[in-house]
Amino acid sequence: MLELRFIRENIDLVREKTAHRGLATDKVDEFASVDAKRLELLQEVESLKNQRNKASKEIAQLKQGSDEEKKQADTLIPEMRKASERIKGLDKELGDIQERLQELVLSIPNICSDDVPKGTDDEDNVEFKTWGEKPTFSFTPKTHWEVGEDLDILDFERAAKLSGARFALLKGFASKLERVLTNFMLDLHTERHGYEEVLPPFLVNSASMTATGQLPKFADDLFAIKDWDLYLIPTAEVPVTNIFRDETLDEDQLPIKYTAYTPCFRSEAGSYGRDTKGLIRQHQFDKVELVKFTTPETSTQELEDLLADAEEVLQLLGLHYRVVTLCSGDLGFSSTKTYDIEVWLPGQETYREISSCSNFLDFQARRGGIRYRPNGQKKSKLVHTINGSGLAVGRTLLAVLENYQQEDGTVAIPEVLQPYFEKRF
RNA sequence: GGAGGAGUGGCCGAGUGGCUUAAGGCGGCGGUCUUGAAAACCGUUGAACGGAAGUUCCGUGGGUUCAAAUCCUACCUCCUCCGCCA
Structure with a gap:
């Protein structure tokens, strides 16, 4: 398998080299769109997780504090419940996309060496x-x-x-x-x-x-x-x-x-x-x-x-x-x-x-x-x-x-x- | 095939819901001391992705929860004993 970033940054080369082997390049084309979608989703879900991690620490601290602070925690929890549901949904979506991306990457052949002669059989x-x-x-x-x-x-x-x-x-x-x-x-x-x-x-x-x-x-x-x-x-x-x-x-x-x-x-x-x-x-x-x-x-x-x-x-x-x-x-x-x-x-x-x-x-x-x-x-x-x-x-x-x-x-x-x-x- | 037990960082091993960005030890690396080494002492030391911020990883996958190494569940692997067997 080739490196994701390598394919992303050399998509034309990968397409060309795949074609030299006499193989279809539709998987390479699909890679570009699935990969872009994945990056976008990844960013979103990671920033949500960051928020959750921070809030989680905060709740832990508040829970050990005064009654006043415990109340604060109780208002924070429903908020985090929503965020968590959203994360779960996005994670599922991301998982599907990553699975598809993995399939695509596994079906893209290696890049042949420059000293390999071009030919069909x-x-x-x-x-x-x-x-x-x-x-x-x-x-x-x-x-x-x-x-x-x-x-x-x-x-x-x-x-x-x-x-x-x-x-x-x-x-x-x-x-x-x-x-x-x-x-x-x-x-x-x-x-x-x-x-x-x-x-x-x-x-x-x-x-x-x-x-x-x-x-x-x-x-x-x-x-x-x-x-x-x-x-x-x-x-x-x-x-x-x-x-x-x-x-x-x-x-x-x-x-x-x-x-x-x-x-x-x-x-x-x-x-x-x-x-x-x-x-x-x-x-x-x-x-x-x-x-x-x-x-x-x-x-x-x-x-x-x-x-x-x-x-x-x-x-x-x-x-x-x-x-x-x-x-x-x-x-x-x-x-x-x-x-x-x-x-x-x-x-x-x-x-x-x-x-x-x-x-x-x-x-x-x-x-x-x-x-x-x-x-x-x-x-x-x-x-x-x-x-x-x-x-x-x-x-x-x-x-x-x-x-x-x-x-x-x-x-x-x-x-x-x-x-x-x-x-x- | 049956019964029981166990899976945590390179290795050993603590950790039964919330400052765990995993205690402690061994090993590794650097240093002090020494002619040099050993011993002793001090410091340091997990991985993947990412330019970074950050995210993820405690056998694997699901689930519960605001929050999971920790609770539930299925599976996998290893160990012990029994059975079978070259």
């Missing part, structure tokens, strides 16, 4: 860098679902029996590879990149979903638990960012760097018909997430560093990829700038997103009340939050299946993972 994303090269094969490489089904390690039909479309059953080598990749990523980020590992709840309440921006606008993409104020997390970003919700940190603690493995659950309500084959778009998938809490001064650099941390996973696995800067129309609601890492999939002859790294500045921190106290200063400030996948495990698995497939139908094990496959018993 993923066609307009700009290539930032590439690493490695497309592998060559002496045979025609299969897609990962062909590799998986031929080896009997991916079973989509039985998964459909268990749960429906967009679920997968991993068996044998695939299920172990999934687990090994998860461990490899966590080990890398904790031992080499200085992240602390956390394992959060996979169900969170609506307050947490609101702070990170999934609610109220994107409720349709979430799985909700019937009769509970609980949702299945769509990404570890939600529970991990919310760790410090409504808390004030010390500047010396920053930056705080967490990495977390969680399964992720997405209904992807609008996605039916897209990527129906294979592991690409599932209702449940594993992900290792990277989350940082930083000062405003360092967040720009910390995003670059986080991107490098995520990239290193692919580099060590020897998987060719490119990094694109998302254009304004493809940018997530809460993000000011996002890099997507796209891995090369030879079976499908295409690049597919495998990580998304974003800087939210103070947008999530303001929604969630995540603050820090700058050294030597009395006033607290909002932290900046950054996160990215490091990486999506299921997509890493399919990238390994497609890139490491052999002519005989088997799949080679990337060198860096081989220690994880040594026999233990």
